[in-house]
Amino acid sequence: MLKILKTRFKQGCRTILFPKAKAPDLPQRYRGRPIIAGQNGSIDLGKIFFNPDSDIVYSNDYSMATSKREDLVLSQEREMALARALNERMLKIFGRSLKLRQVSAGGCNACELDLNVLNTPVFDLSRFGIQFVASPRHADGIVVTGPVSRNMREALLKTYEAIPEPKLVIALGGCAISGGIFSDSPQASHGLDTIIPVDLFIPGCPPHPLTTLDGLLRLLGRISS
Amino acid sequence: MELFNGGQISLSNIPVLTQQGFRARILDRCHEDARLVNLFGHLGTSGQVRLSAILGLDEEAGLEILSTFISSEAAQYESLTKDLLQAHLFEREIAEQWAIQPLGHPWLKPLRYHCNYRSATDIWKNIANKTIPGEYPFYAVGGEEVHEVGVGPVHAGIIEPGHFRFQCHGEEILHLEIQLGYQHKGIEPLMQGQDLKRSVLLSESIAGDTAIGHSTAFCEVVESLSGCIISPKAQAIRAIALELERLANHIGDLGALGMDAGFLPTSAYFGRMRGDYLNLLLALTGNRFGKGLCRPGGVLFDIDANMAGEFCLKLKKYKEEFQDVSDLLFSRPSVLARFEGVGVITPEDAQKIGLVGLAGRASQLECDVRINYSSGMWQFHHVPISLGATGDVYARALVRRQEILRSLEFLLKVLPSLPAGEIFTPAGPMKPDTLAVSLVEGWRGEIMHVGISDAQGGFARYKIKDPSFHNWFGLAYAMRGQEISDFPLCNKSFNLSYSGHDL
Amino acid sequence: MHILLLLHLTILFVFPPLLLGIIGKTKAFFAGRIGPPLLQPYFDIFKLMHKESVYSVTTNWIFMAAPMVSTAAILAAGTLMPLADFKPPIQFWGDMVLFVYLFALARFVIVLAALDTGSSLEGMGASREATFGCLSEITMFLNLTILALLSRSLSLSEIFLGGLSSSWLQVGPVLILVVVSFFLILLVENSRVPIDDPETHLELTMIHEVIVLDHSGIDLAYVLYGKAVKLFLFASMLVSVIITFRVHDFLIDTAFFFFELIVFAVLIGIVESTMARLRLNKVPYLLFSAFIFSIFGFTVILVRGGH
Structure with missing residues (x-):
């Protein structure tokens, strides 16, 4: 028992103060939001792979989550429209207590692991009242990762139907948004929004936990643009 | 015909035997000292299916390769599984991919639920029309007091999908059958063709937590086929990244094991410590899982003297922290009570099933690619093998702890003495009609990639083997006679990849 | 008089979820x-009250009624239980028997609802809950019997409002046994650690969590709330056995009682x-x-002639 207390005091409280304080700095090589200035055309955040050997120049900005699929297409004409808070009625219900259910629909496991990280002390989702629950009946929304493989399609739909109204759907990762690197395969879909309506799109491969956290908090109105 | 890790051989030089000769040779060698490392099908030029087997000779660091042809009219051959258990999943995979029937296979069931690749009649009806499990015949135990529990595919936690069918009597598991295939995305067909830039990205997504392991294996295959030898510095950086990946995952596993045993303090600390290693990978590659680092011809990111020094300082601190927290976990009697004697696999069974990697080493099997088939940096800096004695959850946790300490030692030796030089020279075109193999010790175990090039400079066939392919059966087998409430702990002690198995 | 009654009921209805919050923070x-x-x-709970409920086609009215019945039974038990200096709204000779059986009723309907879903996982959880329930109920009865013998009354209000005031001095060791047994x-x-982990996501290891896996919306709110009230009542009982003296100043006693409850919640958090x-x-x-601890205590009391 004493050993536990000793270790606890040595380890301290590790939760970052974001969003009240600035998020910790990300390393220089981190590939965040692409920069459009000086380039023609547009970049679709849901379809790129965030790999270093492409023509894209990346910034250090981790906030990339949006409420609409179209908002993921960056272009020079307008500023990126980050995720907006839910409407007033939903905010009243979910603002302080949001229970989510995760469905892995063919992902490679990177998105799942970085989602799990949000429950650890550093990011500590529970302080916002957000928690991952065991049953879809207990949940208010699903977080889907992966390109929705053919074999997972029915399980995903059943889980979606088991969630009581009102409910949310969050697409996490490039594969969930557009099928990602697997979109050519007949075994994968072209994006979650072709199957069920989506309320929040979080791009990345995998999205950095700060991107996910930022997206969730914007959805709950705890961060405004 | 013998190959080494990272070697290549022209298709025409691979010995072709008759079906009986093929079978006899494999059985003879494997009953002596060899191990069936791979067995797969590919299309020959005449439209016949060619079966190739790769046998691993761990003592000699060599691989033997041999082939046979199956005619498309007969589309069958005598199964190896009844005499060599290690072949069971390979034959099921061949049956599904090429519609070739292995006669006498005791457990012929679908694996990933997709239509075969040569547009012949599938062996199982309705394989792609019905939602899985479709016609999967679960092994059932009869009796009035026996009940069946099915868990999945959607699990309660944040974890990949898979279906577990338990036959239970009260709380005791009589039989567990694991049915996967939910994550199947059809990666192997996507790897074919000439778009190598896309293929390397695919290789990073075979199993996201093993991005470095699989992408290293892919790059080694391409480098072997194009005769490219990467610089010592690139080799060192790949090795550093692989060990960082190993560290992050093992620490995460120890935390999860603590949590599943209900002991919460260490899970929080280990979870955070895992984040520290992922942040090192993030600083090195710009991605927490190392995606974007390995490319054919070397690596894309360098470690300069500053970064090396910084990493060393941090790793020394992390090592101390780790020892504190892991002592806390391993000294709790209540935790040890949950770990010991649960999910035991004896060394004999482990060898029969063909377990690889961590699970194999916990059951005293000396299987570690860094030692048996060393290549790259591990030829110069040896990592001693970590073996467990009892083959239970405790042994698998202990092996992880040992490997963490050994990886930390390896990193602290390699980082200060990084060789100088270039890190990347793009690999040239690949030799046509050649087969290359590469073996990497991913953190779960032995990863093997086999690439067969076509005449246009791309891949005609690409075979991926994740260590989970061998080990899922080990988990199912270990659970016989155990309590059903111990299953999550046992599952976590293996921590196998669903996506790596399903491809 | 009526104000006190209202206050008692308010505390009973409002305070319990705070205990869960304290455990969570610890x-x-x-x-x-x-x-x-x-x-x-x-x-x-507030959010769940605004959600719809989803029912599967295999369940019928038992499933829908169970959470309400269960919580109602627990609240009814709460009206029998004295808190600090408050006399309970309902008291009669033998109310401790009704007290235990109201909890049994709550458990019974929840288990029935779990079986109603036809899911084998919930069936497993139901069988575990029923088995452990058998053992724990008899022990609880034994403990209450010991307390009843010591305070010479079968009414909870008389047991906990002064009936045990001299017991620690006279039969201290017996009360220690009762306290330990009661804590277990x-x-x-x-369903706390080390028996069950309320935050686990491993369905095969759950006992209490798995049997409520299919409730949603307002039903789940009832379940969550009932769980809080049950913990509150058990904690109150335990705390009233440990600290039996009363200053007889209403405010101080009540404040002290809440303080004890908070400390106790922190203790549960530490154990977990x-x-x-x-x-x-x-x-x-x-x-x-x-059970053995209770038997020992009971035997000692009997040998002493019942006091």
Whole structure:
């Protein structure tokens, strides 16, 4: 028992103060939001792979989550429209207590692991009242990762139907948004929004936990643009 | 015909035997000292299916390769599984991919639920029309007091999908059958063709937590086929990244094991410590899982003297922290009570099933690619093998702890003495009609990639083997006679990849 | 008089979820994180009241009625239980028997609802809950009998409002046995570590959590709330046995009572953070030890002639 207390005091409280304080700095090589200035055309955040050997120049900005699929297409004409808070009625219900259910629909496991990280002390989702629950009946929304493989399609739909109204759907990762690197395969879909309506799109491969956290908090109105 | 890790051989030089000769040779060698490392099908030029087997000779660091042809009219051959258990999943995979029937296979069931690749009649009806499990015949135990529990595919936690069918009597598991295939995305067909830039990205997504392991294996295959030898510095950086990946995952596993045993303090600390290693990978590659680092011809990111020094300082601190927290976990009697004697696999069974990697080493099997088939940096800096004695959850946790300490030692030796030089020279075109193999010790175990090039400079066939392919059966087998409430702990002690198995 | 009654009922209805919040904060402290706010259980219940319910086609009215019946039974038990200096709204000779059986009724309907779903996982959880319930109920009865003998009354209000005032001095060791036994029963009945992990996501290891896996919306709100009230009542009982003296100043006694409850909640949080969960097949042993402690205590009391 004493050993536990000793270790606890040595380890301290590790939760970052974001969003009240600035998020910790990300390393220089981190590939965040692409920069459009000086380039023609547009970049679709849901379809790129965030790999270093492409023509894209990346910034250090981790906030990339949006409420609409179209908002993921960056272009020079307008500023990126980050995720907006839910409407007033939903905010009243979910603002302080949001229970989510995760469905892995063919992902490679990177998105799942970085989602799990949000429950650890550093990011500590529970302080916002957000928690991952065991049953879809207990949940208010699903977080889907992966390109929705053919074999997972029915399980995903059943889980979606088991969630009581009102409910949310969050697409996490490039594969969930557009099928990602697997979109050519007949075994994968072209994006979650072709199957069920989506309320929040979080791009990345995998999205950095700060991107996910930022997206969730914007959805709950705890961060405004 | 013998190959080494990272070697290549022209298709025409691979010995072709008759079906009986093929079978006899494999059985003879494997009953002596060899191990069936791979067995797969590919299309020959005449439209016949060619079966190739790769046998691993761990003592000699060599691989033997041999082939046979199956005619498309007969589309069958005598199964190896009844005499060599290690072949069971390979034959099921061949049956599904090429519609070739292995006669006498005791457990012929679908694996990933997709239509075969040569547009012949599938062996199982309705394989792609019905939602899985479709016609999967679960092994059932009869009796009035026996009940069946099915868990999945959607699990309660944040974890990949898979279906577990338990036959239970009260709380005791009589039989567990694991049915996967939910994550199947059809990666192997996507790897074919000439778009190598896309293929390397695919290789990073075979199993996201093993991005470095699989992408290293892919790059080694391409480098072997194009005769490219990467610089010592690139080799060192790949090795550093692989060990960082190993560290992050093992620490995460120890935390999860603590949590599943209900002991919460260490899970929080280990979870955070895992984040520290992922942040090192993030600083090195710009991605927490190392995606974007390995490319054919070397690596894309360098470690300069500053970064090396910084990493060393941090790793020394992390090592101390780790020892504190892991002592806390391993000294709790209540935790040890949950770990010991649960999910035991004896060394004999482990060898029969063909377990690889961590699970194999916990059951005293000396299987570690860094030692048996060393290549790259591990030829110069040896990592001693970590073996467990009892083959239970405790042994698998202990092996992880040992490997963490050994990886930390390896990193602290390699980082200060990084060789100088270039890190990347793009690999040239690949030799046509050649087969290359590469073996990497991913953190779960032995990863093997086999690439067969076509005449246009791309891949005609690409075979991926994740260590989970061998080990899922080990988990199912270990659970016989155990309590059903111990299953999550046992599952976590293996921590196998669903996506790596399903491809 | 009526004001006191109203106050008593208000505390009974409003205070319990705060105990869950305190446990949550303590566990968060030990894990080195900020953790959910103290009022989180209230937010959760409020949100659930605004959600619809989803029912599967295999269930019928039993499933729909069970959470309501269960929570109603627990609240009814609460009206029998004295808190600090408050006399309970309902009291009569033998009300301690009704008290235990109201909890049994709550458990019974929840287990029935779990069986109604036809899911084998919930069936497994139901059988575990029923088995452990058998063992814990008899021990609880024994403990209450010991207390009844010591205070010479079968009414909870007389037991806990002064009936035990001299017992610690006279039969201290017996009360220690009762307290330990009761603590173990509290952990079992409220599904805390080391018997069950309320935050686990491993369906095969759950006992209490798995049997409520299919409830949604307002039903789940009832379940969550009932759980809080049950913990509150058990904690109150235990705290009233440990600290039996009363200053007879209303405010001080009540404040002190709440203080004890908070300390107790922190203690549960500490136990949950520092102990690993037992293997499921060891839980009956734990329950048997609780039973043996009670038997010893009971025997001593009988030998002493019942006081």
